[in-house]
Amino acid sequence: xxWNEVLVQRLDAPLRAWFAEQSLWExxxxxxxxxxxxxxxxxxxxxxxxxxxxxxxxxxxxxxxMLGPLWSSLTLENGEPLIRxxxxxxxxxxxGLSLAYWRQRWAKGYSLSNQSFDPVxxxxxxxxxxKIVLEYSSPNTNKPLHLGHVRNHLLGDSMYxxxxxxxxxxxxxxxxxxxxxxxxxxxxxxxKFGEGSDPMGSNxxxxxxxxxxxxxxxxxxxxxxxxxxxxxLTREEAESSAPILQEARTMLQQWEQGDETVVxxxxxxxxxxxxxxxxxxxxxxxxxxxxxxxxQTYLLGKNLVEQGLAQGVFRRDDQxxxxxxxxxxxLDSKILLRSDGTSVYITQDLGTAEQRxxxxxxxRMIYTVADEQNYHFKVLFAILGKLGFDWASRCHxxxxxxxxxxxxxxxxxxxxxxxADDLINEVQALAEAKMVESExxxxxxxxxxxxxxxxxGLAALKFYILKxxxxxxxxxxxxxxxxxxxxxxxxxxxxxxxxxxxxxxxxVQEKALAESWTLDQGxxxxxxxxxxxxxxxQFEPSVNLAAEQYNPAHVxxxxxxxxxxxxxxxxxxxxxxxxxxxxxxxxxxxxNQTRLLLHDSLDLLGIKAPNRM
RNA sequence: GAUCCCGUAGCUCAAUGGAUAGAGCAACUGCCUUCUAAGCAGUAGGUUACUGGUUCGACCCCAGUCGGGAUCACCA
Numbered sequence: 001x002x003w004n005e006v007l008v009q010r011l012d013a014p015l016r017a018w019f020a021e022q023s024l025w026e027x028x029x030x031x032x033x034x035x036x037x038x039x040x041x042x043x044x045x046x047x048x049x050x051x052x053x054x055x056x057x058x059x060x061x062x063x064x065x066m067l068g069p070l071w072s073s074l075t076l077e078n079g080e081p082l083i084r085x086x087x088x089x090x091x092x093x094x095x096g097l098s099l100a101y102w103r104q105r106w107a108k109g110y111s112l113s114n115q116s117f118d119p120v121x122x123x124x125x126x127x128x129x130x131k132i133v134l135e136y137s138s139p140n141t142n143k144p145l146h147l148g149h150v151r152n153h154l155l156g157d158s159m160y161x162x163x164x165x166x167x168x169x170x171x172x173x174x175x176x177x178x179x180x181x182x183x184x185x186x187x188x189x190x191x192k193f194g195e196g197s198d199p200m201g202s203n204x205x206x207x208x209x210x211x212x213x214x215x216x217x218x219x220x221x222x223x224x225x226x227x228x229x230x231x232x233l234t235r236e237e238a239e240s241s242a243p244i245l246q247e248a249r250t251m252l253q254q255w256e257q258g259d260e261t262v263v264x265x266x267x268x269x270x271x272x273x274x275x276x277x278x279x280x281x282x283x284x285x286x287x288x289x290x291x292x293x294x295x296q297t298y299l300l301g302k303n304l305v306e307q308g309l310a311q312g313v314f315r316r317d318d319q320x321x322x323x324x325x326x327x328x329x330x331l332d333s334k335i336l337l338r339s340d341g342t343s344v345y346i347t348q349d350l351g352t353a354e355q356r357x358x359x360x361x362x363x364r365m366i367y368t369v370a371d372e373q374n375y376h377f378k379v380l381f382a383i384l385g386k387l388g389f390d391w392a393s394r395c396h397x398x399x400x401x402x403x404x405x406x407x408x409x410x411x412x413x414x415x416x417x418x419x420a421d422d423l424i425n426e427v428q429a430l431a432e433a434k435m436v437e438s439e440x441x442x443x444x445x446x447x448x449x450x451x452x453x454x455x456x457g458l459a460a461l462k463f464y465i466l467k468x469x470x471x472x473x474x475x476x477x478x479x480x481x482x483x484x485x486x487x488x489x490x491x492x493x494x495x496x497x498x499x500x501x502x503x504x505x506x507x508v509q510e511k512a513l514a515e516s517w518t519l520d521q522g523x524x525x526x527x528x529x530x531x532x533x534x535x536x537x538q539f540e541p542s543v544n545l546a547a548e549q550y551n552p553a554h555v556x557x558x559x560x561x562x563x564x565x566x567x568x569x570x571x572x573x574x575x576x577x578x579x580x581x582x583x584x585x586x587x588x589x590x591x592n593q594t595r596l597l598l599h600d601s602l603d604l605l606g607i608k609a610p611n612r613m
Numbered sequence: 614g615a616u617c618c619c620g621u622a623g624c625u626c627a628a629u630g631g632a633u634a635g636a637g638c639a640a641c642u643g644c645c646u647u648c649u650a651a652g653c654a655g656u657a658g659g660u661u662a663c664u665g666g667u668u669c670g671a672c673c674c675c676a677g678u679c680g681g682g683a684u685c686a687c688c689a
Contacts, residue, residue, distance in 0.1 A: 038632065048631055050669060091669085092632060140689095178689070199680090321687060328614090331685095338687040345689050374617070375684050401618085402682080408680090440649065456651090468626065473619070473682070480625060480638065484651050487626080487637040494651045502648050557627080560636085567652060576648045593647095613651075 010074065010082060011045070011095075018070050025056055025448030034529055042087055043094035044534055050091040052166050056375035064088040076100055093355040099525065102533050110355055110593060111534045112165050112600045129167045132354050134160055136368035136398075137174040137288070141273045142182040143211035145280050147418040147476060148370065148410060149404050154465050154606065155400055156368040157286040158552035161604045168546055170287045175352070178270050184251040186210050187265050188244065189217035199272050207276025207420065210269050215415070222245050283454070285606055290359075292352065300351025301343055304387060305336050313386045324383050334379050349380050350387075357391060364394045366550070371399040371471070380450075398550045401473035418476065430482050431490075432447055440613070455484075455608040456490050462488030462607050467556040487560055495563035496598040498570060499591045501609035505576060507590055528569040532590055536564045543604065552605060568593050 012032055019030050033048040056063060067086075074082040076098075085096035136156025139149060146441075160170050191211045199209040221244050228238035241247075254262040273470040281287060305322050308314035316322050319339040326334060336347050356365065367377060376399035384392035403410065408416050432453035435441045441449065464481040468474045484490035503511070525533070542558035545551070575591060578584040600608040 033629090033631075035629085035631080041632085046632085050631070054669065077684095092633065177689085182689090211668090319687085332616095335687055340687080342687085344687070348689095371618070372683055378617095399618095404682095406624090434651075436648095438651085462623090471618080472626090475625065477625065477638095483638070485638080488651085490651055491637090494649080498649055498652085505648075553627090568654095570648080571653045574648070578648095612649080 011047075014070065014074060015047075015067075018067075030055055030404050037094045041089060041092075041094050042085060043096040045095045045097065045612070047093040047095065048091065049088070049093055053091070060091045061088065064093050067093070068517040071095065073269070076104060078205055087172045098192075102530075102537075105537060106533060106593070110539050111596045117538070126129055129169075130363035131169045131171070131360065132163060132173045132297075133173055133360055133362040134163070134198075135173050135175065135366065135414060137286075138369070139174075139277065140180075140182050141207075141270050142186045142214045143412070144205070144207040144276060145420040146410070146412065147420065147423060150284070150420050150423065150461075151400060151403050151465050151474075152368055153281075153284055153286050154462050155398065155470055155552065157284075157552060157606045158466055158514075158545075158555070158604060159366070159368070159398065161606060162552060162555065165543065165604060171290060171362070173290045173292060173356070174288050175292045175294060175297070176274075177294045179255065179298060181248055181252055181268075182214070183266065183269070184248045184255065184518075185217040186214040187269055188248050188251055189220065190269065191265070192220075199276075203274040205279060206272030207280070208273070208419075208421070209276075217244065217248070241365070246498050248270055263477070265574065279421055280424070284420075285458070285608075292355075294348075297352050297355065298348050299343070300355055301347035301349070302337070302351070304354060305343075305347060305348050308336075308387055311388070324379075324386065326379065326386075331375075331379055331382060334383065335384075340578070346376065346383070347529045350383060353384060353395070354389075357389070360400035361390065364396065365391070366396045366398050368400070371401055373397075374399055379584040398470065402471060404475045405561045406475060406477050415476060418478070421608075423461065424454075424458070426478075427461045427482060428454045429457075431457040431460070431484070434484065435613075451611065452610055455610050456484070456493060456613060459493050459602070460484055461488030461489075462605055463492070463556060466552045466605050467560075469553050470551055481494070489602075489605075490613070492559045492563040492598060492602060493607070493609055494613060495566045495570075496595060496602070496609045497565070497611060497613045499595040499598070502575060503588070503591060503595065504611075508587070510588065526573060528565070528572040529590065530570050531565045531588075532562075532594060535565045536593060536597060537563075537600070542601075555601050555604045559598060559605070561599065562594060562597055569594075 012034065014577070015032055016030060017464075018030070019025060030052055033051060035046050036045045037043040037050065038610050046237075049063055053060040058066075064086075070427050071083040071086045076082055078100075080100040082101050083095055083100050084098040087094045134156060136152055136159075137149065138152075145153075156172070160172055164170050189324050190210075194213065199206040202209055206214070214410070224242040224244055225235070225238045228242065229235055233241070251262055305314060308324070309316065311324065314322050314324050314336060317339075320341070321335055322337040323340040324334045324336055326332060334346065334487055335344060336350075337343055353365065356362065369377070374397065377399075381395050381397075384395065405416070405418065405603070407416070411560060426451070432449060435444070435449055435453060435456075441452075444452070460483065461481055464483075465474070465476075538558055538561070542554045546554040548551060573587060575584065576589040578587060602609045
């Protein structure tokens with residue numbers, strides 16, 4: 001309901017006060033509903049009258065008439081009027097804010113780098129200026145990163161940027177799943193088929209190299225399964241008894257026992273993978289403050305189970321397995337230790353959470369993990385709560401939907417995946433091809449052009465993914481993701497580049513003058529000008545909403561809306577060619593402010609804002 | 614079987630319980646001698662899966678039906 005500060009401080013409170021003063025409605029408390037005025041009506045803010053009229057027992061028309069004097073009585077600190085116009089349309093009262101208001105509001109500046117950026121405090125859970133552990137990425141080390149990881153990376157990175165700009169201290173972490181049967185499969189295949197080769201010699205990225213062996217393992221395994229089915233076994237028997245799987249299991253045991261040969265091979269192959277991952281992260285522009293390795297954390301959590309047993313919140317069954325009973329909160333019972341005393345996945349997660357609390361003393365923790373694990377996190381947080389950790393209620397699962405291809409679900413087993421590196425190369429190549437085509441950028445040096453192409457290609461990719469509500473499953477259409485027209489990242493970048501190139505022509509003295517623009521000049525603002533100014537005021541609310549809902553799409557929406565408003569302005573209003581000096585100054589100031597906000601909002605999405613394109 | 618999520622234009626996505634459900638892509642029509650046409654302006658496209666209910670008002674809340682996905686392992 002907090003559309004922005006103007007509501008809360010300048011309209012909502014006076015309205016409530018006015019209402020309370022009317023003897024007619026003694027004791028009646030109102031909940032005004034405000035919203036942005038729809039484009040086709042005069043005004044910027046709308047008060048919805050239906051509810052108020054009902055509570056007050058009068059018709060909207062009458063209420064609207066009664067409110068007239070209130071609006072004209074509202075003034076700014078300097079005595080200038082706050083409200084420019086008030087029009088009732090049906091059950092809606094559309095208020096236009098005075099130019100004086102907009103000027104004063106704008107004078108504070110809208111920008112992240114501006115000291116006055118002081119977001120409205122979010123909901124209680126969000127708190128302000130808290131220390132937050134933010135987990136994202138968390139790959140397995142047996143194969144390269146794919147599109148699913150990319151959605152995760154982009155969401156995590158953008159939330160990092162958004163929460164940081166609101167003053168939170170963010171610790172970015174990833175869990176690297178570096179141990180387990182999956183990596184043993186790659187290791188085994190390399191031993192069998194690798195003949196001592198390495199990524200360098202094969203001219204491959206390390207993660208792709210290791211991934212190849214995972215695929216080779218799967219092929220060999222499938223062949224064995226087929227063979228065994230042919231010799232009379234059921235599929236299930238054949239699958240569980242295939243010799244190569246047995247070998248992989250043996251290798252895992254050897255690893256757990258610290259077998260030197262196996263551990264060395266494991267270290268070598270993981271190192272290859274990390275090198276590959278780093279390269280991908282680097283190109284995507286994302287990073288981490290701390291890596292947690294599963295090989296170092298997978299034994300954590302057992303002490304917590306003991307603690308829980310002692311507290312009486314867990315129970316041990318006849319076979320010796322330990323359970324957390326969650327039926328009181330509508331969940332099932334969850335096993336925490338097998339009857340042989342070994343731990344399961346969630347045991348490790350409990351331990352890791354505690355470890356992070358010890359490491360960082362965080363106020364909040366966010367896990368960026370796909371929605372197939374919704375239930376898992378419900379259970380995890382519930383158990384942490386039962387163990388008595390007060391921070392359990394401040395853990396949040398940033399859940400996001402799977403990425404589908406137009407042909408259906410991605411299936412890594414069947415090789416139906418979009419590889420992250422391929423994808424990045426593709427968007428870059430397309431952007432570069434487009435630049436070569438265009439006359440504008442022919443003179444640019446090849447190296448610079450490649451870098452610019454990467455910035456533009458990534459803008460297309462990132463915006464395409466981030467503009468979708470994380471909670472929703474999305475379809476990734478490769479063709480659409482490469483689009484650079486319309487509702488896309490390059491569209492926003494383009495508006496920024498246009499401004500940059502225009503401002504580069506403004507003489508330095510005039511730039512300084514433009515900072516002290518006035519705009520009275522005896523005329524009102526043109527629609528395109530006012531639209532831009534309205535858009536500016538949406539920046540802070542958008543960022544806050546994105547933070548509260550863990551949804552960068554609100555920032556993407558803002559960036560797109562601002563770019564659209566600017567393009568209209570650019571089309572309708574001359575800037576450098578405007579002869580009237582005050583108007584020219586004012587428009588330069590508008591451009592400058594727009595440029596700052598386009599830059600900032602793109603930055604929050606992890607997108608670069610080049611000065612030319 | 615139980616629980617959870619989703620269903621909006623041909624396609625991809627928007628829409629704190631509020632106005633005539635909005636954008637982009639694709640299609641069609643205009644606009645580069647003018648600050649970058651990766652742009653602007655316009656046309657066309659909808660029984661918001663279906664049936665009821667609550668409400669002054671429902672894409673949104675409730676119940677049910679149909680369709681899609683996920684989860685519920687002494688797997689990770």
